[in-house]
Amino acid sequence: MAHNGDWLPSREQDLVDLAQKWAAGLADSAKITAFGWKQPEAAEALAQVGAFLTARTAYEDVDSTANRMAKDEAKDAAKGAMRDFANANIRFNKQMADEDKLVYGIRPPDRTATPAGEPESFPEAEPDTSIIRQLTIHFWDSATKKRGKPHGVHGAEIRWALLDHAPVSVDELINSDFDTASPFTLKFDEGRRGQRVYFCLRWESTTNRKGPFGEIGSAIIP
16 A cells, blocks of 8 residues: 555555566666667666565564664665655656556556536736737736745636726626736737736636636836
8 A cells, every 4th residue: 555645655565566567677678679679777776676575585584673674774775666666667667568567566647537627716917018019917826925836727717907997897897818827918909008907817727618707907108
């Protein structure tokens, strides 16, 4: 059974069983070739896994403090080597089928798509007027405070308008654009310089469901 999300078993006997499968595979030149594994990395992983299995056998034969310490040290080294080899040669290896990876304890990702619901958060936005005749809107998620889209979100709808008064409703922002990644940029003619742009954003999911609008912001066209 894995511990804290780790794919390596926490129960030592289960780890031994898995390590034996690893040792057999890493020693099989046909598998190394078929899976496109890097030979030096396979040899290094095999050495660490083999050392653990040898130390475990010695501990089973003689349950001494020295043998237990040697076994535990070899186990930690083997687990590190297995993780490194799995990340470099197994986890994203397109030459290996899912059932091949399962032999080495790597479970395939869940490919069942979860339908995206209505976004619950909204984009927070900050205007950038450092470039003449241009307004750049940087946006991020209100829930995570990160410059990235929430799970299941395709992008942001940007509503905006040039107004001489503060809008009382998003409905007054008559222009609508869409952007899949921050930042979003609006460009204006020379005659628009000095006018105020009001804007507001909301997330839209991959299933075209719209979330709530964020706060209405504004900026002067430089």
